[in-house]
Each structure stands twice: as C-alpha cells, then as structure tokens.
Amino acid sequence: MSNIPANLRYTESHEWVLDNGDGTVTLGITDHAQEALGDVVFVELPEVGRSLDAGEEFGVIESVKAASDLYAPLAGEVIEANEALEDAPETVNEAPYEGGWIAKLKLADAAALEGLLDAEAYAKLADAE
Amino acid sequence: MTPACSLERDSQTLHRPSVAEGLALEEALLESICHGEGDFGLVAWSPQDRALVMPRRHERLEGFPEARAALAAQGWPIQFRSTGGTPVPQCPAVINVALALRCRVTGSAAHLEWGYRRLGMPWCDWLSELGVTAPNLGEAPGAYCDGRFNVRIGERKLVGTAQRWRRVRGCRDMAMLAHGAMQVGETPETLVGVVNAFQAAIGDPERFSPASHIALGQLLPEARVEAALPGLLARLAEDA
Numbered sequence: 001m002s003n004i005p006a007n008l009r010y011t012e013s014h015e016w017v018l019d020n021g022d023g024t025v026t027l028g029i030t031d032h033a034q035e036a037l038g039d040v041v042f043v044e045l046p047e048v049g050r051s052l053d054a055g056e057e058f059g060v061i062e063s064v065k066a067a068s069d070l071y072a073p074l075a076g077e078v079i080e081a082n083e084a085l086e087d088a089p090e091t092v093n094e095a096p097y098e099g100g101w102i103a104k105l106k107l108a109d110a111a112a113l114e115g116l117l118d119a120e121a122y123a124k125l126a127d128a129e
Numbered sequence: 130m131t132p133a134c135s136l137e138r139d140s141q142t143l144h145r146p147s148v149a150e151g152l153a154l155e156e157a158l159l160e161s162i163c164h165g166e167g168d169f170g171l172v173a174w175s176p177q178d179r180a181l182v183m184p185r186r187h188e189r190l191e192g193f194p195e196a197r198a199a200l201a202a203q204g205w206p207i208q209f210r211s212t213g214g215t216p217v218p219q220c221p222a223v224i225n226v227a228l229a230l231r232c233r234v235t236g237s238a239a240h241l242e243w244g245y246r247r248l249g250m251p252w253c254d255w256l257s258e259l260g261v262t263a264p265n266l267g268e269a270p271g272a273y274c275d276g277r278f279n280v281r282i283g284e285r286k287l288v289g290t291a292q293r294w295r296r297v298r299g300c301r302d303m304a305m306l307a308h309g310a311m312q313v314g315e316t317p318e319t320l321v322g323v324v325n326a327f328q329a330a331i332g333d334p335e336r337f338s339p340a341s342h343i344a345l346g347q348l349l350p351e352a353r354v355e356a357a358l359p360g361l362l363a364r365l366a367e368d369a
Contacts, residue, residue, distance in 0.1 A: 066292035
C-alpha cells in the first residue's frame with residue numbers, strides 16, 4: 001500500500017503538491033508513482049525562473065524501466081529546483097515526499113490548489129490502477 | 130565470421146534512415162499519439178549509418194566530451210534518444226521496431242510491465258514462427274543496457290527494449306512508445322566492443338560480455354528477415 005500523506009494535494013498524473021502557505025508550493029512524484037517507475041536513475045529538473053502553465057511538461061524522470069515526462073500540477077514560476085537529485089536521483093525512491101521533492105513554484109493563482117485531488121480521492125485513483 | 134542474415138533493401142516495411150532520422154521517426158510517432166492523431170502506430174527501421182545511442186543524461190558524465198571524441202574517431206558518433214537505459218549501438222545490423230499506443234491508464238508498474246509484454250510477447254511468437262527455439266522475456270546478466278524485458282534466447286539478449294510515456298494533450302490518457310532493437314547481423318563481439326570502448330573512454334570499470342548477447346543471424350543464418358518482418362508488425366498490430 002502506497003504512502004499518501006493527508007496534508008498534500010495530488011494530481012491524476014501522480015504528482016504531489018505541498019502548500020507552503022506563502023503562495024508557493026513544493027512538488028514531487030507520489031510514492032505510488034516511484035514504486036511504479038522502479039529505481040530512478042535521472043531527473044531532468046526545470047530551470048529556475050521558468051513560467052509554467054498547468055499541465056505543461058517541465059522535465060523528465062527516468063528509471064530503469066522507462067522514461068516519463070513530468071507535468072506542472074498548477075501554473076506558476078519555478079523558484080527552486082532540487083539540485084541534490086542530480087547526484088542522488090534515488091532519493092525520489094527513498095523519500096518521495098521529503099528529500100525527493102523536485103521543484104518549488106510560486107503560484108499564479110493560489111486558489112487553483114483547491115482544484116487538485118485530496119488524499120482520499122487520490123487513494124481511490126491509485127487503488128483503481 | 131559474420132552471420133549471413135539477409136537484410137534486403139527497398140522495402141515498404143522497413144525504413145532505411147540515418148540513425149538521427151530513425152530516432153526522429155519514433156519521436157514523431159509518439160507525438161502523433163500525443164496530439165490525438167491516432168491511437169496506434171508502428172514503425173520499423175534499420176539505420177544506414179552507425180552511432181552509439183544513449184539517454185541525454187550521459188552527457189553530464191565527467192569525461193563525456195573526450196569519450197564522445199574517442200568514439201567518433203572509431204566511427205561511432207554518439208547520439209541521444211528519449212527512452213531510458215544505457216548506451217546501445219545502432220548500425221545496419223540492427224532492426225528497430227517502435228510501437229506507440231494511446232492508453233487510457235497511467236504509467237504505473239502494472240502498465241509499464243504490460244507495455245513491455247505488449248511489445249515482447251508478439252516478438253517471441255514471431256521468432257518461434259521463424260524457427261527460433263524458446264524465445265522468452267527476461268534479464269540477460271552481462272549484457273549492455275540490460276533490463277527485465279529483453280527478448281532472450283536462453284539467457285542471451287536478442288532484442289533490447291525501452292519505453293517512453295507522455296501525456297496525450299488535453300486529457301488524462303497517456304501515450305506509450307515501446308521500442309525494441311534487435312541485433313540481426315554482425316557478431317555480438319563487434320557491438321559489445323563498441324559499448325565497452327565507451328565504458329573505457331568514460332572511465333567506468335563495468336564491462337559487458339558478448340556471451341550475453343546473440344544475433345538473429347547466428348540463430349537463423351539463412352533467414353530473410355526483412356521478408357518476414359511484416360509478420361512481426363502484423364502480430365504487434367493484432368490487439369490495436
């Protein structure tokens with residue numbers, strides 16, 4: 001059973017979003033997603049300063065099984081990328097909700113957070129797969 | 130001795146692009162699914178030229194520029210692909226088949242494995258039909274770019290496989306590109322030697338073994354592979 005923290009929001013494409021409470025969010029891929037991908041060997045990070053639309057492709061995550069695009073859960077500007085993943089991409093597997101975070105965004109519209117899935121809805125989606 | 134496996138020219142089935150053009154064909158196939166232009170696509174190609182193809186992340190390795198120059202000097206320029214894995218040689222002795230599908234699922238483990246079986250099982254059936262004994266899916270310890278879903282003969286790798294997943298624009302559906310590269314001609318020593326040359330040039334001590342690979346020409350020296358290729362494509366298209 002995957003770990004799905006109740007304090008986070010989620011997308012149907014298996015990203016998690018943490019509301020930092022100051023108009024910014026931290027995001028990464030869920031425990032379910034990292035389990036699915038297998039050992040992560042590379043994360044292509046977004047450039048700081050890049051503006052993203054909701055649903056826009058912003059990077060690539062590559063595992064021993066497959067390469068898959070990463071999508072912005074919400075519109076905003078990239079204010080930080082987790083450069084530690086360049087040397088230790090396996091952190092995405094080991095701690096997907098902590099050290100395995102991928103980027104931080106300054107939201108274009110903080111209210112859009114409400115449109116994401118809560119933990120209960122995401123758990124149902126993950127179970128259905 | 131180089132196996133005398135046949136690769137006829139001028140086929141409507143098998144494209145004969147450069148490596149760069151072949152990789153672009155696959156990318157275009159995936160993009161067409163992403164743009165909703167279809168739910169299914171297949172492309173088969175065998176390059177006219179040679180290259181050592183790897184994910185772009187290798188570009189970040191220390192010593193990469195020197196390794197790139199060294200391989201180019203040996204006639205194996207480095208090119209990049211969008212699927213994962215590690216370096217794989219592309220040359221006229223290799224046939225590539227890429228299968229692209231629109232999937233009403235996400236890229237979870239079950240679906241990744243489904244994707245590999247969706248490509249690999251028809252490939253095994255086709256090989257059996259050609260007369261190859263007991264093709265199967267699995268790891269090939271000692272092979273370059275090894276994975277759980279190679280098409281193997283015994284434990285020797287004949288077809289390497291990889292996947293790329295991307296979202297179909299404007300909806301939740303996903304587009305999957307599953308790719309297989311089958312060594313038809315040349316000997317495993319030749320292609321493994323190219324990968325090991327890169328390993329040496331980049332300063333990575335891992336070396337791969339020709340004994341972990343096999344070419345179709347070693348199994349079926351008289352086979353007219355290109356003439357049989359429509360059978361593989363038809364099998365891959367059956368469930369589309």
